[in-house]
Amino acid sequence: MKFAVIVFPGSNCDSDMYHAASDALGAEVEYVWHHATSLEGFDGILLPGGFSHGDYLRSGAIARFAPIMKAVIDAANQGKPVLGVCNGFQILLEAGLLPGAMKRNAGLKFICRPTVLTVENEKTMFTSGYEKGQEIMIPVAHGEGNYECDDATFNELEKNGQIVFRYRDNINGSRHQIAGIMNEQGNVLGMMPHPERAVEALLGSEDGLALFQSIVRNWRETHVATT
């Protein structure tokens, strides 16, 4: 399985994402610059955190119109796994691949620390390596992670099991402590916490590794014939 890490001007977690996929997971991975227009040959798409285009206007609002985004949307529509972390999540929201929007954190502070998440849906291609309700330690680093959506959207998210992760404690004001959501088809996941920063004990937590392993395991089950 081959991953692409999309790099926008201002991405700053691209190396971490690359390291997680390459060294921790042992997968094939390549950087793809935002001016590229094709993602052919890639099986999974990773949108890293950072401050694409300086977060000007709104987080992710400008990156959403980068040339590569058409290919990202195509990949999502083809059912390929697409993971957006932090700024990557914000870009997915702006692109309309996921519903809702982000506001400034309720306390207006940039929050940068390890956080306990609960796994709300373990029946996804991203979370099958976790148990339902499992508490995992994943760091956050964001100033705009206060998830907002209207009632109708929230009801849909809940009904379809699209709420994948919640914060155990409401750190940023997010509606119903939402930390990560996926699309209805289940192949696009956006989350504010950084699983790529929690893939080995040296980093303080290994709890993020299962997310990447889940993607690969599920991909293998559907793409590699068992002999």
Add this chain to the structure above:
Amino acid sequence: MYKVKVYVTLRESVLDPQGVAVKSALHTMNYKEVEDVRIGKYLELVVAETEQVDRRVKEMCEKLLANTVIEDYRYEVEEVVPS
């Protein structure tokens, strides 16, 4: 040509964390009459003579300048003579 003024604010139904902080500061300063503060953005566009300027500005707002999931926008189009 046109000068277009675009105002973007968080929707009424959406709690504005920055507005709340500023309101509380104003109250601390004894401006107790302030009942609400909404913080928004103001953008000025200079637009060349174009057909259907109104429709095109509305499109720009919907697609990029505002995120209509949480923001409202309004704009004013003013015709100006280039100097």
